[in-house]
Amino acid sequence: MNAENTTTDSEADVAERRVLVFDTTLRDGEQSPGFSMSRAQKLRMAHALEELGVDVIEAGFPIASDGDFESVRAIATEVRHARICGLARAQVNDIETAARALQPAAHARIHIFLATSPLHREHKLGMSKQQVVDTAASAIRRACELCDDVEFSAEDAIRTEPDYLAEVFSAAIQAGARTLNTPDTVGYTTPAEMYERIAYLRRHVRGVEQVVLSVHCHDDLGMSVANSLAAIAAGAGQAECTLLGIGERAGNASLEEIVMALRTRHDLYRARTGIRTERLQPTARLLANLVGATIPRNKAIVGENAFAHESGIHQHGVLKHRATYEIMRPEDVGCARSSLVLGKHSGRHALRDRLKTLGYTLDEAAFEDVFARFKALCDRKKEVHDGDLEALAVGRDPEAAGPWTLEHLHAASHLGGSASASVRLLHEDGRRVSEAAIGDGPVDAVLRSVARAVGCDLALHEFSIRALGEGGDAQGQATLSARHENRNLTGRGVSTDIVEAAALAVLEIVNRIEHSTQRVATALAANH
Known part of the structure; x- marks a missing residue:
């Protein structure tokens, strides 16, 4: 047989397909340490994801907290083109709560998950195989009564027996699910195994031609993107991913890497997405700025070095013909060729x-x-x-703005000795408070003086600073994490003075605490 004509059924079926992009930055990504967002930040990010062109935005886990419920509802109210998805366990209360949060959505999806692997059945669920099948089917039927688009995820699908997974998926289709997700929940599999698993499901799941097969990969072994691409090559029609690959533990499959791999290697995958790729870098940078994170310089697609060439041989080649060392154009991912400098005469x-x-x-x-x-x-x-x-x-997160503002700051440090700081804060009700403190360094002294001024106890556990521009007068962005009453809170401040940036970051945390206290007081008053 001619090698050029040896095409499998699954390979023929995937020719020129449209692959759906399911973004879970606001759910799986946001729940990872260091990437939590307020409702206002989530809403802003959701609008950016819609402009990016994602098909499905998983906005949160409505049953998890009142804040998550309100965030999902706000996104469902304002985002009108992308499909808005809410996560739910295979429990009636979860499903009904998700449906209420999604009620304003123009296009809604309820995403139900239930573990299927032997480990989870025995040690987490305490269920038999049949009980898992029955529970999943019952939950899907209830969700279908409330929403016409239901997705089912078999948690830890990769470590589930293939024949049993096919049985669960067949029951899910019969119950009404329109999307079936195969998560590599713990980042355990390899591309070859993922390809075989999706191909197996396409052959053995009853009614599989009626639904979209999805994949959700984690990066514990560094193969989440490769596994997602292998699933697509085998016929998966949806990839679940996050911007910058943020997520639990080592993270999720990176949206920008999957999208650009499909575009750059269209000859291989014969699949396209609806992503406006020129929005990739701006959207990734917006996420980083909202959460105070730094994009690694060598991050594929959106990193600062992604299109930088220092080697003389590489520079010479790119000047002659950019394709010598660039497999994609910077403009295609929204990377400007130059960093335009503005000044006081700019209008x-x-x-x-x-x-x-x-x-x-x-x-x-x-x-x-x-x-x-x-x-x-x-x-x-x-x-x-x-x-x-x-x-x-x-700008500043509305939940971190006011009621306290910084009027005066003085900090000093001494080689071999302690540092000191004094602050004067203004409250929106007109109060002015001045305090001073000594600390291990100027940042610690500032934190102590601000905490003393407003009367709250803060324990600093992480502090980072990064330059936003070039030169000695560059602005610094300070990101500070502190603990208050068993809550981890993050603040961000920007200034040409890094100590002032740290003070502004502390104030964001203080203002978050005050807003939270006011909300609790208002709720208690309403109940009485």
Whole structure:
């Protein structure tokens, strides 16, 4: 037989397919340490994901908390084109809560999960095989009464017996599920195994031609993207992923890597997505700025070095013909060729144009606020770079703004000795409070003085600073994590003075605590 004509049934079926992108940045990604977001931040991110072109946005786990419920409901209310998904266990209360949260959605999906592997059946669920099948089918039927789009995930599917997984999926289809997800929950499998598992399911699941097969891979062994691509090659029609690959433990499969692999190697996968790839870098940078994270310089697709060439041989080759060392164009992922520098003589048009290039489209009021802060920053810096503009555009999380603001700050440190800091804070009710403290360093002293001024106990456990621009007058972004009453809270501050940036980060945490306290007091008053 001619080798060129040896095509399997599954390979023939996947020719020129449309693969759905299911983004779980706001659910699986957000629940990982260091990436938690407020409702306002989630809503902003959801709008960005819709502009990116994702098909499904998993907005959260509504039963998990009141905050998660309200975030899912807010996203369902405002995002009108992408399908909004809420996660639920195979329990009636979970499903009904998800349905209530999704009620305003133009396009809703309830995503039910139930473990199927021997380990989970025995040690977590205490269920027999038949009990798992019956529970899954019953939950799906209830969800179908409330929503016309139901997805079922077999948690730990990869470590589930293949014939039993096919049995569970067959029952799920009969109960009404429209999407069947095969998660590699603990990042255990390999690309070859994933290909074989999806191919097996396509052959043995009754009614599989009626549904979309999905895959959800974790990166514990560093193979989540490769496993997702193997599943697509075998016929999966949906990939579940997150921006920057954030998620539990080592993270999820990276959205931008899957999308660009399918685009760059279209000759191999013969599959396309609906992602507007020129929005990849701006959307990834928005996520990083919202949560105060740093994108690794060598991160594929969206990292600072992704299209940088230092080797003389590489530079020479790229200048002659960019395809010598670039397999994709920077413009295709939203990477600008140059970092435009603005200054105090730049006007509104130049600023608006650059913000749009960076992926920020602001309404008039928001733009005027950014322009005023841009001019103020120009008085402190000679040049304003893209990183500075992004920090201005992201702004402050509304839940971390006010009621306390910083009026005065003085900090000093002494070689071989302790550091000291004094602050004066202004409350929105007109109160002014001044305090001073000594600490192990200026940041610790600032934290102690702010905490003392507002009367709360904070335990600093993580602090990082990164430059947003170039030169000695570059702005620094301080990200600070502290613990208060068994809660981990994160604050972010930006300033040309890193100690001031740290003080602003502390204030964000203090304001989050105050807002939370006010909400609890309001709820208690309403109940009485």
